[in-house]
Amino acid sequence: MSSVPERSEIDDENKWDLESIFASDEDWETALADISDRIDDLSVYEGRVTESPETLLELLELREDLLRDVSTVSTYASLRSSEDTRDGEYQAMSARAESLAADARSAASFVRPELQALDRAELDDFVETEPVLAEYDHYFDDVLRAKPHTRSKEVEELLADLSDVTDAASDVYSMLSNADMEFPTVENPDGEDVEITLGNFTKLQKHPNRSFRREVHEVFYDHWADVRNGVGTALKKSVTSDVKLARARNYDTAREAALDGPNVPIDAYDTLVDTVRENLDYLHRHADLKATALGVDDLRMWDLYASMADGEPPSIPYGQAVEYVVDAVEPLGEAYQERLAEGLDSRWVDVYENRGKRSGAFSAGTYDTQPFILMNYQNDVSSMYTLAHELGHSMHSELANEAQPWQYSDYDIFVAEVASTVNETLLTHHLLETVDDDTLRRHVLDEYLERFRSTLFRQTMFAEFELRIHETVENDGALTPDRFDDLYRELKEAFYEPAVVDDRIAREWMRIPHFYYGYYVYQYSTGISAATAIVDRIRSEGENAAADYREALRMGGSAYPAEILEQAGVDTTDAGYIETALSTYDETLDEMERLIR
Template identity: 35%
Template sequence: MGDRINTCKAVGGIKLKKREEIPVCDTWNLADILPSEEAWEDLFHETERSLSGYKKFEGHLAQSGEMLFSCLKFDEEVSLKIETLFVYGKQKSDEDTGNARYQGLSSKARALSYQAAGLSSYIIPEILTISEELLKEYREAVPELNRYNRTFEVILKKKAHTLPAAMEALLAGSMEATSGSSEIFNMFNNADVKFPEIKDENGNTVKISHGNYVALMEKQDREVRKSAFYGLYGVYKQFGNTLAATFSSNVKKSAFYATARNYPSARAHSLAENEVSEEVYDNLIKAVRDGLPYLHEYVALRKKALGVDTLHMYDLYVPMVSREERTISFEEAKNMVLEGLKPLGDHYLSLLKEGFDHRWIDVYENEGKRSGAYSWGVYGVHPYVLLNFNGTLDSVFTLAHEMGHALHSWFSDKNQTYVDAGYKIFVAEVASTCNEALLIRHLLEITEDKKERAYLLNHFMDSFRGTLYRQAMFAEFEDKAHRLAAQGEVLTSETLCQMYHQLNADYFGPEMVIDPEIDFEWSRIPHFYTPFYVYQYATGFSAAVAVSSRILAGDETAIKGYYKFLSGGSSMPPVELLKLCGVDMSTAEPVKDALLVFSGLLEEMKSLI
């Protein structure tokens, strides 16, 4: 790769830059994980050689507390090394998904993780052969074992779903063979798929990409939105049968592992992994279904505000009220986030600045870069954030969102051991969405312009529509698809499209035209390849609205509880962690309360337009 530019200016323009053309200061510094690819290779070979160490513990864990501790400590050390290899390799691959060398790093680390999973698969079955009384004796005799108290608690909960050691080894060995569907989708969606060019509002030629699609859908020019919508979904439609087969394969995979582990369904299996009851999932769907009249009102208001005879799916992202479009620089975005998150205190702000100033963030889109945004990292190293920042207000909120994830990880890593630091997915969206809620309320508070206030209210309402309603609809789609497959139905493109069409009709109501192209939206959602993940965006959003409201009210107990939550990792079940913030997700109340906030925003918006 060639030398990078060493000046630091906002990256703009229509043509995507190559990776080496991005200023160094706008890229993340992966050298904080490993200094070079040579260091990666050294660590890989060291870890590969060490895996034989698992053999000396196999069949002996029940012999003594010392033996049990030595095995768990060895497994922890191997896990951290493999995490380091995988995160570095995957993040290098995400910089340029078409780079075969980086793909190789990621693939080798993944294969090593599967190998380690197979060699260590005896650990949980052997621990389960130790009586609780004897395990208690071991923990008293070897105090270091208390490091794994939470591990033991979780293992014991899964006793009925843990197989004999030989079967566990077989399942672990199957993981690499069954990961193809998600890998195929990832390569298709990020490296191979090509979208057409369209004309923007100024007559310039723009190539549709994952990174600019939402920005195009926010354009005031309706023809630009329509062209982007048809252009993007026209491509997915061409590959409908292939993507249906890929999606169906992943559904079958999740059903297989659920059956193998004696769970009644893939949903039950997925939720049990996060210690969440299925009642939480059903409560969400029911509460959102009950709140659909608010969304129907929103659609009617949007139709009126835009002054159109018919409202189409490509009219959902453009602001209901126009304002002079301006590009927000990344420097401005950082300052907006710092101002908006002041209620979280000086310590939180100092950590944000550290992330901004020390290359935690990969800022701009480049040719081949992974779409979307995420936060990730390695225990013992600061977290990282991948963005595709494009200067819109949405991208400012994405920055706040991903830094919420990053600092959640920072606090958990600083306050928990490696084994307890990784928080469950169920709580993962709370800190990120709380940041967004604090930022939008700050912007609403400081504006004195009626039009600007309407614009911001529109943005906040769209967060409800896009996160609470849309992700709940995704969750309902997933649930229906997995149930159909469990009943022996073949998940063809036609079946999936029909189901998705009806859900859109139900959710958006009679004032919305459900364009046939939207029927293929299911085929472009990466999170469907992590089954029963998306519902947590909706539950997390609901919890975050509640937490941010308490913080803004100046509730000191809420702020203290929130810091305890951020620092909790997986030291408690996720529903219990949220109770530290005063939010009980075992009930439907947080979802209902969030929908009432949406209703209030809707009423204010009606008075402004």
Template identity: 40%
Template structure:
């Protein structure tokens, strides 16, 4: 095996390509010392129980809790990062397992806090905040806790619910075991004429095959297995939805949708208006499907043709330094300060760049209030890796700003906002790549790449959201949903979304059974709203609208200091209107125009 192909051990990777975890603790001995000290000190938090009505003790508790939270966070992050460097290193696995196990004990020391605050008479906490300057900082935190009061049950009821939580989560566990452990798929013939066992893992490769027979066979084989189990999977999904509806009802919400959105003060209309907006603009997706049919030179396009690339590009080799330069050019509209933070992160050891034996796969951005925002990569010299670097650094710079500008309690941000910064970076990067590209074939490839991103992240996820809304509302009305009902609803949605050019094959009817996200209530729409917010930010920045960059940086600095809708609104993106999503669809149409133009020329 050549040196190029041989995967290096951790020790063989140069230090300059590794993240600087020693900035958290200089060595493992320091970690052990810190862990020992925390275990000795943390039980003090239990001594505040039942005494929080004393203002001085409440303030003391808040400060001590924060101090210990940060210490535990550092211990937790260090162990996990070290373990991810080489998952075969048993020393770091053991350290990680120890801190993971300790977290349950640590959280038990403070589990009384929220129930005790909610037990105080109305107006008590508000009076403390109004009359004591030291509590001003905690205003939003307490408001967020107190607004849940109407939805909190009695202590005995809450204890009972906690005891049956495993039972209520059973449908998700059953779906996971059925689809990942028990289901077996048949063998298919690959592009080389070899017999290969189909799996969920390799399906994504086969469905993109240039050989239409391969992708059709994979498609038919995969969904035929879901078809066989559709009655069991329908029962599992119905049980899960009934559990969500039950939980919403006993907590005095009007619906499961409201129960999912209300804790973050997201109006139900944000969800329903997103579905309406995508339906009002569904012809844009129909146009794309027909364009794809023409580019693939097909008489009719089937569901198994959706994922095949319309343009094949030879694999590029982009060195990491070149990737940094490409991204720096693409993010230039964000201004000097942003680029300075980006380049400092590259140089100061935020990133663990290359693959090594045993290293955790994939990519992520992670860190704590007092640490660097670390980035794990497995950089492999492709354009996709360049995009991944831009994405993860978007997360990291968001975290950098949030932690720098906000106190610990507000430094985190909600899921609704989490993908905005990373996707804004990606949007600016691909705009730059498309605009500067002179090679026609590569430009077509890039245009189609962005079109596919919008199709899968916005159109597809909102189709999922529409299906979720239908299923919940049907069961809330007392209707029973069988596999036949789910199949019909899914088929009709595919017909509506993909339009008259698409042959909606009967096999796709069972696709709902494959999607684990439906067991995380009203989760998927946030992919689409996050992308829409990012599109709106990118458009205003590229159009050089007044204060666009400063408003965007203001969003990055806000952390979790307010509810996500308000944070975005203050930055100029109002998610209670259809404008952000319309900006995404406008970009989709612009890309379709570019694609048509490139084809004609």
């Protein structure tokens, strides 16, 4: 029987090194208590933020010291809880850290409203008197920009204090899907029992045996049907929370509030959806080509992930994937490549799936720690690409942390998804140009097409779904599981017109955790589009373009996303960069069609 191991069965060398943050849980407890004692130190400055330049600098430095430590204890607890979501002790630690973080945000909530009492000229006078404040210039600009949506001190404190409550729907969904749900076991074509998990579902949907794919599809989504009311309620509450918080800050819509945070224009969202909608014929062509490759009359939902490449999918052991990824990033420069390789040797990555482990993959870390990457590595091409993706995030953080002060070390997701996808794109070029194994080359080509399908098109479909469900609440409509199904099925039918859309796939919204992140998913689509343009430039112009890109990564959060991507050669105000990605997708379909036909 193929089973998922317990965490204790995983070798330490394949686990991330959380002891580099705290040597023990006892040390974490000590740090937590210390932070709790220091939170009240901020109150001394309440009402005095603009008293003098010296006072403002003292406060900003005190706030930094506190919030940096809060980030460290929160990250440690969150990563520990991700290792095994069934572990009640670490779940409790994570909850305590979240509560402490909410207390710290609440205690510091007076800073922005009091700063907004000044105008730009007055802040410039402060900087002239205390030159160190010049480091905060972009921060000041961002604070003043948000003035129309910043409430009174009392309201800001309340909103900050409620943050762990307003995030409750996401927490409930995460615990339900990762810790409580146990999916059935199915028998594969070799007669082996295979336990379906969130981590291996997509891989099982790639199995060459169509009957097996169908069984996995049906069993998996039937199991979700058992919790549709609970998941539907969680998502409804999450959307409602987004809408109410936006209204509390004087925004007309939740989307406006979400995009205003990173200062991304609404037009960027609409341009993405409109441009992709206008070019669905590319996706339909992909679906028709897949039906031809699979030799089926009707493409079904359990066929969408199946490979168009002939032969058994190649096994890519983790060590081999590491070698490929390290070699692939060579165009980004020797220093970048060496830093990435050193990180992999320093246990940045928690490699394999274990029972209770959080599904999916992510990169995390703080200004004062190394990066940490959660994987559920499955020894396949897709997992290799996921590794490249998360390493892009981690290297982005490394370069930004090195170049920027703390207040600019964090960066917006709009930019982050470019860094991850640049690494994916470089990996594709490297493998297609250097690997002699024809089977692997065909599967890499297929994976590249799947990345376009699942990132550019599928995430845009998600973005449209997210917009529609928020608009439903904003227009006083009711969100029920049936309504979610209807909206999702309508979109699925439009995007996958040549395929047969069944009733089960209408529940797919239930398994997408990103819907709880508040207008997050569209950035995957803009990210792959910008990354395609950047890699094209690096491949044609060489080191000059690579240097521009590295500088964009080093900018961290010291500028707005559009300005950062402009440094890398991408104009986000024009649909051209999306059209470039669509053109590349079309050209790759041409190449695959030649192989198939």
